[in-house]
Amino acid sequence: MAFVPAVGYQPMYNPTTPFRNPIYGGLRPGMSVWIQGTVPHHVSKFAVNLSCGQFDGCDIAFHFNPRFDGKNKVVCNTFQGGSWGSEERRKDNFPFHKGTHFDMVIMVNPGSYQVNVNGMPFYEYRHRVPMERVQCVHVEGDVTIQNVTVVGGGAPMGGPAYPGVPTPLPNLPVMGGPVYSPPVPYYGNIPEGVSPKRTFIVRGYIPPGGQKFHINFKSAATNEIALHFNVRLNENAVVRNSFIRGSWGNEERAMAFNPFIPGQYFDISIRIGNGRYKVFVNGQQFCEYFHRMTNLPMVNTLEIGGDIVLSLVQF
Structure with missing residues (x-):
């Protein structure tokens, strides 16, 4: 009995880091990227990137980077045209803790990405790069990932999203919408x-x-x-x-x-x-x-x- 994901639901389970997971059809308002995992005790930093390609050096529309350096903080930025933009940092209410699980969702709004961690709003990052250019989610660093799921997306034309999994129709909305x-x-x-x-x-x-x-x-x-x-x-x-x-x-x-x-x-x-x-x-x-x-x-x-x-x- 093969696993068949719901239309508009693109999950990846237990990947090793670093990894890149494609986002078929780009991002649109109402979509979200869901990441659940564990922060190990030896962590120094990890990053979640919404990238405009699936190769090193491509533009990064949204770089979300928790850093465990004694002054715990999250750094957000955009990499475009070969250089980083101005950093946005948040130090208060740091939601990631060594040895614990986390539940993070990046919700795509018309003007920004809204990041919630463990069910609570954490940060809003205004778009610097058109969301439609985003082609994959890239996770790297000291983190163990249980699953990464794109909610509300499409599947590639002409091939399966995952080996052995039939391809759902592309760019259809999630049935009923996520709550x-x-x-x-x-x-x-x-x-x-x-x-x-x-x-x-x-x-x-x-x-x-x-x-x-x-x-x-x-x-x-x-x-x-x-x-x-x-x-x-x-x-x-x-x-x-x-x-x-x-x-x-x-x-x-x-x-x-x-x-x-x-x-x-x-x-x-x-x-x-x-x-x-x-x-x-x-x-x-x-x-x-x-x-x-x-x-x-x-x-x-x-x-x-x-x-x-x-x-x-x-x-």
Whole structure:
């Protein structure tokens, strides 16, 4: 079962640094670049570059450079025509800490990049280079990356974005648009219900001490649950079940690995198939769950709750 990303969702998992990840079709307002990773204890600095090419020496529209030099700061700049521009520095409320995870999103606005770290606004950087020129995200330095995801982008014409992954149609908007940092519990209406080939994305963080969380696909009319995906950290289990006609069915608990760890981020993709839900966690196949509620248009509510902090919900 191959991982198929949602249209407008370009993920890359566990790359080694330095690396370059293409942004097909350039940037447009409403898109975002999402980076989740860990700052190692030996860190001195790292950088995230929104570059205008995939080679050394190309223009860099946005250079975001955390520096751990005893006077912790983030330096932002633009490299254009072979030289750096004037630096913009921020020293207060430094959001990166040695030995800890971070969640960073660069949101593309018409006049600027808005950088949020760990769910909080951190810095706004005005465009010096047209955003449409940006062709890739480049990460280098002392950092461990869990995933880099371009949200709202297209895929290359004539070839797959990733080996073994079918190419989605280019430059289509994300279905429904991403919702950033929604409150928990989360409730979302699914217009016309779930349907085959539709993918739901849930990204978040399990705080230390977290015990459990759930994702429910429900019918608003009957309050039945077509898929109950329940992560129970205290049991080292991920339970799948359905609540139909007033009672729970048989639990499914089989799993080859448990990817959910307190203090770490996760990325869940749930793709609707003709006969089953296909669940991927951090880009890896996790499980399949055959439909027990077969009237899919009736499944029109997404509910998320429990001991998590949500970063993004997209469908």
